[in-house]
Amino acid sequence: MNCEEAVSLLQPYTDGELDLVRHLQIEQHLQRCAACAEQEQHLRSLRVAIASPSLRYQAPESLRARLQAALPSETATPIVVRKRSMPAFQLATMAAGVLLLVGMSATMGMLLSHPSSLMDERLADAVFADHVRSIQVDHLTDVVSSDRHTVKPWFQGKLDFAPDVPDLSEHGYTMSGGRLDYLVDRPVAALVYLRRLHAINVFIRPAANEETKAVRSLTRQGFHIRQWQQSGMAYWAISDLNDEELDEFVRLFRAALPQATL
């Protein structure tokens, strides 16, 4: 690979958009060529320079209210709300998530006899429903803290297992807190990380068996899900981050877990 080719592929390279073969070719070229390596550094410096979470605008509450009013309403499903009271327009969206979740658990029993891949698909639906609910009802966290030493003990006594809480802040994944949630009908620890205001939920609960399972990728409606099993625990990470960043997050997360039985 010559310099001209290398430079023309620098952006897809740093964006993680190249196939493995060309990715490795560039990597080799950059090790040998100082000029191209400098261009790569400059390109990456732009991303660092503009990586400010506040650059992502968040939809104001007034807009959510307007959207609710914009469509003629025929649904008036009463919903029991947990915790603080929520405006009506949020209830409707939450209802959607909850109904999906209820539908899931009703079918869980018969699913247990199905192949594990189908089981995974169904769990992914539940993970998606939980994630959507958590970002929509403004109930991301029960314990708000960027400090793992606050979040980890918070789960004590609330669950019959102790989830590990990796600190990934030096890599740009800020800890936002944790909360108790239910995946289908079993309690899970939910850890919440933020990347440029994109929330990442990590659901953790003991795995059915001790075997280690490689990371699986699933998607639901524009949300990416990673699922794996490690040291007797089962993990689901979900976010609307792009695949590349979520993969990086999962790699860092896995590396930060205790390696004892790996």
Add this chain to the structure above:
Amino acid sequence: MEADERRQFELTTLPHLDAAYNLARWLTRDEHAAEDTVQEAYCRAARYFKSFRGGDGRVWFLSIVRRVTFDWLEKRRSQEALPFNEDLHDQSDESANPEFVAIRKCDEATVRQALEELSPLLREVIALREIEGLSYQEIATVTQVPMGTVMSRLSRGRSQLQQRLAASQEGGSA
């Protein structure tokens, strides 16, 4: 829209409301216009929901949002004389490979201004890639252009953004 369908519709679109608003806000550069265009896109999406065949709700909703927003930009342009860089169509300035220069961490206001000064198509691609984190393929689907066009816009957008930021870092006394 029946109750059941409406629930499905809300589940498809509302999780991506921040993404939709963020795109509209960067394109219109106006909070009220952004709310208006997202609302119109939401209503339009509801009308077309029957034609949505499942899959990626974010890409589907964003493609409608950007269409409505570009209509808004086009309409506003016909109402008032806009400066040159407001060109809504691709200038076929395919200047091979841009040269990149080193940029230090910028304060948020500087980045915001530099980004707002890019033309809409370049603002759009930067917002979708750098802020929203979409893949090239997803951006191509949202903006209805080939991947090659996405890459060349991204290249021009980054290069122009970098030049503006570099200039502000040289010029600024801070």
